[in-house]
Amino acid sequence: MIFRTLVAAMTAAVVAAAIALPAQAQDVQRSITNVAGDVYRFQNKFHFSVFVVTEDGIVFGDPINADVAAWVKAEIAKRFGKPVTHMIYSHSHGDHASGGAVFADTATVIVQENAPAELDGVVPDIRFSERMSFTSGKHNFELTSLGPGHGTDMLAMVIRPENVAFIVDVVSPGRLLFKDLSGVDVAGLIEQTKKIEALDFKIITPGHSRLGKMADVVEAREYVEWLRAAVATELKAGKTVDEIVAKLDTSAYSGMIAYKAWRDLNIQGMARWLRESGEVK
Numbered sequence: 411m412i413f414r415t416l417v418a419a420m421t422a423a424v425v426a427a428a429i430a431l432p433a434q435a436q437d438v439q440r441s442i443t444n445v446a447g448d449v450y451r452f453q454n455k456f457h458f459s460v461f462v463v464t465e466d467g468i469v470f471g472d473p474i475n476a477d478v479a480a481w482v483k484a485e486i487a488k489r490f491g492k493p494v495t496h497m498i499y500s501h502s503h504g505d506h507a508s509g510g511a512v513f514a515d516t517a518t519v520i521v522q523e524n525a526p527a528e529l530d531g532v533v534p535d536i537r538f539s540e541r542m543s544f545t546s547g548k549h550n551f552e553l554t555s556l557g558p559g560h561g562t563d564m565l566a567m568v569i570r571p572e573n574v575a576f577i578v579d580v581v582s583p584g585r586l587l588f589k590d591l592s593g594v595d596v597a598g599l600i601e602q603t604k605k606i607e608a609l610d611f612k613i614i615t616p617g618h619s620r621l622g623k624m625a626d627v628v629e630a631r632e633y634v635e636w637l638r639a640a641v642a643t644e645l646k647a648g649k650t651v652d653e654i655v656a657k658l659d660t661s662a663y664s665g666m667i668a669y670k671a672w673r674d675l676n677i678q679g680m681a682r683w684l685r686e687s688g689e690v691k
């Protein structure tokens with residue numbers, strides 16, 4: 411009797427766990443997936459970062475935040491049993507660059523030189539201006555400063571031999587620009603995108619959205635350039651922002667991710683930037 415009650419209680423607990431798990435998984439949306447070779451990307455909801463398993467240790471990208479960093483550190487220890495020897499911040503924005511203290515005990519921290527003195531309590535060990543590269547085991551890591559645009563301390567990291575590029579926020583493959591372009595210098599963003607086009611890689615593992623290729627980088631730049639020109643033309647013709655939102659034919663981009671949610675915001679943000687930058691008087 412006691413046994414049957416126990417089994418019933420255990421069954422109830424298992425059922426409850428089974429019901430609770432999908433909701434929890436949906437809420438957290440954490441995963442680790444292989445990109446190519448020894449390159450892995452990990453996810454926390456809408457944010458992604460990267461790590462590379464080399465003979466000499468783990469080379470790590472953005473920590474994202476303290477909770478994610480602690481989780482992925484434990485997963486890496488469990489799966490690969492190696493310490494994080496390098497941490498490379500794509501840029502200093504808090505939604506990608508928080509929580510790095512989790513790795514500070516073992517990692518050499520590398521940033522572009524315009525990054526702040528510390529990032530969520532982590533003081534970088536190495537700052538570079540234009541380019542730097544380093545090796546770990548059989549892997550080579552090429553860091554390139556992308557200049558101002560989205561932030562002022564953005565870098566791209568190309569990982570070889572896999573030829574994978576870690577690119578955050580400047581290009582999100584297949585997706586529209588983030589909401590209303592808040593804090594983004596559009597002219598700089600286009601220049602940053604051209605610098606990515608000049609790099610040599612096969613796959614992008616981005617900070618947001620799906621994996622991509624060079625064609626996605628070109629598409630992202632062409633969209634920004636088209637939107638900039640189209641909205642400027644309408645503003646110069648005396649249209650209000652509301653009229654442009656209502657009338658502008660953006661159907662060529664209707665297949666892109668977040669089109670329904672962010673199309674109007676992209677137009678409004680572009681109009682605001684065109685006025686603020688003085689490109690349209």
Ligand SMILES: [Zn+2]
Pocket residue numbers: 501503560561579
């Ligand atoms: Zn950012």
